[in-house]
Amino acid sequence: MNKKVEEDLSNELELQIKGAEKPSVWGLLVIHFILLPYATAKLLFWYGCWFSRYKVKRAPYSWEDASYLTQRSLGVLPDSWRYVDESTKEDLVQRRIW
Incomplete structure (x- = not known):
């Protein structure tokens, strides 16, 4: 009976995994x-x-667009730019380094 249960469970798992190719x-x-x-x-x-x-x-550039230009000119990835604190972003954008 134990082998039968294992076989049934393995068949169920095969069916579930089969669609994820x-x-x-x-x-x-x-x-x-x-x-x-x-x-x-x-x-x-x-x-x-x-x-x-x-x-x-x-x-004039909007905040989002100026932020985008600053991010690109610094070569910072968008994921990394998201985690920079707002005061640093504000300082970098006001420097107009683009």
Whole structure:
């Protein structure tokens, strides 16, 4: 009876694990190829808004955009930038090092 219970449990585990397969390289490439037009359009829209706001209209940078420029000029990763305290961020943004 003990062997029967072990066999039943192992069959259940096989069924649960069977759906979690590693994706193939070709499957990932197809998905990225399908999403490429969306990602390109989103990037172009963002760049167009940035260009019209700050190059054409010459508006002052918002806090988020100035923070983004400071982060990029310092070469800090977005995850690391999130953990920098606010007073340090404020100081770095006010220096306008971008």
